[in-house]
Amino acid sequence: MNVREAHPPVAEAGRAARPRAWARGRWSGERLFPYVMVAPATLILLLFTIYPTLFNLNASLRDVTVYNFTSGAHRFIGTRNYEALGRSAEFWGATGATLLYVVASVGFGFLIAFGLALALQHTPGLRALVSPFLLVPLMATPAVVALAWNQMLVSELGVVNYLLGLVGLPAPPWLGTAPWPLVTVVLIDVWQHVPFMFFVLLAGLTVLPDEPFEAAAIDGAGTWDSFRYLTLPLLQPVILVTLIFRTMNAFTSFDVIYVLTGGAPGTGTEILNLFLYRKAFKGFEFGQAGAVAVAMVLITGLIGLVLIRLMSREDAERD
Numbered sequence: 001m002n003v004r005e006a007h008p009p010v011a012e013a014g015r016a017a018r019p020r021a022w023a024r025g026r027w028s029g030e031r032l033f034p035y036v037m038v039a040p041a042t043l044i045l046l047l048f049t050i051y052p053t054l055f056n057l058n059a060s061l062r063d064v065t066v067y068n069f070t071s072g073a074h075r076f077i078g079t080r081n082y083e084a085l086g087r088s089a090e091f092w093g094a095t096g097a098t099l100l101y102v103v104a105s106v107g108f109g110f111l112i113a114f115g116l117a118l119a120l121q122h123t124p125g126l127r128a129l130v131s132p133f134l135l136v137p138l139m140a141t142p143a144v145v146a147l148a149w150n151q152m153l154v155s156e157l158g159v160v161n162y163l164l165g166l167v168g169l170p171a172p173p174w175l176g177t178a179p180w181p182l183v184t185v186v187l188i189d190v191w192q193h194v195p196f197m198f199f200v201l202l203a204g205l206t207v208l209p210d211e212p213f214e215a216a217a218i219d220g221a222g223t224w225d226s227f228r229y230l231t232l233p234l235l236q237p238v239i240l241v242t243l244i245f246r247t248m249n250a251f252t253s254f255d256v257i258y259v260l261t262g263g264a265p266g267t268g269t270e271i272l273n274l275f276l277y278r279k280a281f282k283g284f285e286f287g288q289a290g291a292v293a294v295a296m297v298l299i300t301g302l303i304g305l306v307l308i309r310l311m312s313r314e315d316a317e318r319d
Contacts, residue, residue: 060290069286081291091292093267094275095299101182101271102250105189106243112190113197114239118227121205134195142192142255149188150175150260175261178268185257185269189250197242204238205231240311244304251300272296 060081062074085091120127137145152158153174161171174184208231216226232239254273257263263270263278270278272292280289 056290056293058290059287060294062287064286064290066284066286069284074287077287081287082295084288085291085295090267090270091275091295094270094272097182097267097269098251098271098273101186101189101253101269102247104186105193105250106246108186109190109194109246110197110243113194114201116194116198117201117205120202127202131199134198137192138195140192143259145188145192146256146259149184153184176265178265181261181265181269185260188256188260189253192256193246193249197246200242201235201238204235208234237311240307244307244311247303247307248300251296251303272299 059074061076061078063077063080064074068074116130120130140148152160160174164171173180175181212230212234213226216230221229252273253271254277257269257271258274258277261269263274267275273296276289276292276296279285279292
């Protein structure tokens with residue numbers, strides 16, 4: 001009888017132990033290393049997101065004002081801040097202005113960006129010429145954008161009013177009577193963020209496969225049919241991702257509107273971010289400001305969820 005036959009359990013146990021030891025070594029070394037590397041950044045990110053979120057949620061359920069902010073004697077009042085918002089005409093006015101601002105800026109911006117991307121898709125020379133100019137709005141900070149447009153629109157030497165005068169058109173009250181201030185901030189937002197959507201949509205168009213379009217052309221499909229039945233369905237994931245990012249960004253706008261109008265005339269351009277700012281840093285009603293912030297998170301989350309569900313449904317239908 002040899003050793004292998006005499007001690008089969010020991011030999012089998014040794015062979016079984018080696019993979020387990022190897023797996024433990026993989027987990028303690030290779031597999032653990034990436035988690036160790038990202039742990040500091042993750043902890044910092046959690047510290048600067050989770051704590052403010054929990055603090056704000058707690059403040060929205062308490063009576064927090066400038067008088068008791070530092071003392072910590074915040075009386076728990078439950079959902080009274082939310083109930084006050086529900087009865088506030090100012091809150092609903094700011095919500096309506098926000099939704100109108102988001103729909104207008106994202107909608108018009110998308111149409112312009114998509115049109116530019118389609119026009120420049122097959123013209124690399126013209127695309128190389130136009131792209132550097134489109135990068136300028138992306139690189140400019142919002143405060144600088146607001147100040148520059150203020151000079152171009154309102155100043156007596158403003159170039160926009162001068163050009164309108166050359167063609168015999170009157171200069172509208174850009175930042176004067178309603179609805180022009182809201183129209184103005186929408187146009188500025190479109191100008192600033194069209195390049196982002198343009199570059200994303202153009203990248204999606206350039207990677208579309210050529211075979212379906214060539215087959216459609218052989219079958220006699222026209223330009224409109226190819227666009228409707230091929231370009232739009234194939235580009236739909238890119239379109240939805242672009243709309244999600246752009247909608248979230250527009251919903252949290254603040255800088256340009258604050259510098260240009262401050263919410264004026266009256267509260268005509270006071271979107272939810274400006275309403276929150278007024279509640280917190282002018283009225284010092286930190287509890288109600290916290291409730292506004294929670295409401296904004298819920299609204300943006302709902303919008304994002306709807307867009308994501310649309311994207312998931314379209315992916316399922318294609319599969």
